[in-house]
Amino acid sequence: MVTAEQPNDLEQIKETDQKKFERWRKSLMYITGIGLTEKEKNEYKLKSENNVEEYQCRKCEKWRDKLLKRSPIVIFMLKSLEEAGCKIEKKHFKCLPCDNTRSGGFSPAHGILLCQNRFFSKGHAEDTMVHEMMHLYDHCRFKVDWNNCYHHACSEVRAASLSGDCRWTREIRRGFFGFTKQHQACVKRRAILSLQNNALCSAPGLAEKVVSEVFESCFNDTRPFDEIY
Known part of the structure; x- marks a missing residue:
């Protein structure tokens, strides 16, 4: 038996299928780039980049928060920094995008930078946090002059x-x-690379010379640890 509602039902089904097809068509256009204007391509690229950046930031902040609460070495460094007169909190660790030359950074004026787009694991984030916390420890404990290449x-x-x-x-x-x-070879290489990024220490051969001269005494100074972690 045909009812009065059937034509309307068929129209609704047809309309739904058409909407599904349009969504599929637009998705295909965005994936392939075919059929998009330059403006639409740029808008899609910007939207995609923003989504990736938001995801990376959330992941970085999640790892940071967990490490601040659960990582023994991070917790130890927090305590050591407080004893050195530089108590820090979550707000001092900023997750931001970086270029491919670094995974973190430290600035006496701005705190610790965590490069959200450079971490391949939580362990990598942990090492980076401790690395930058060591710089902060040295800054507080030994009054490092960052314009001095030897320091x-x-x-x-x-x-x-x-x-x-x-x-x-x-x-x-x-x-x-x-x-x-x-280990020693890695430490020398990594220290030289970092020092070369200091404009005051970037003259040819200077970073290698300075690291070589300070290496033995600084390598053997494991404070605040009793030994190399």
């Missing part, structure tokens, strides 16, 4: 050595395979 080099040696940044598994990931004094 800066010493802090870079200590941060690379004590943060976990040069553990064997991290070196394997970077493509460095070695067994004899691998």
Whole structure:
């Protein structure tokens, strides 16, 4: 038996199918870029980049918060910083996008930078947090002059050595395979690379010279740890 409602039902089904087709068509256009105007392409690119950036920021902040509460080495550094007169909190760790030359940073004026788009794991985020906290510790405990290449080099040696940044598994990931004094070699290399990013210490050969001169004394200074972590 045909009812009066059937034509309307068919129209609704047809309309629903048409909407599904339009959504599929637009999705395909955005994926392939075919059929989009330059304005639409730019808008889609911006939207995609913003979504990725928001996701990276949320992930970075989630890892940061968990590490501040549960990581033994991060908690130890928080306590050591407080004892050194530089108590810090979650708000002092900023998750922001960076270029591909770094995974974190420290500034006496702005605190600790965590590069949200550079972390490949929570362990990487942990090492980065401790690395930058070591710089803050040196700044508070030893009154580092960051315009002095020797001061800066010493802090870079200590941060690379004590943060976990040069553990064997991290070196394997970077493509460095070695067994004899691998840790020391990594610390020197990482310290030189960081020092070269200081405009005052970027003259050819200067970073290598300075790191070499301060290496032994700074490498052997494991404060606030009893030994290399």
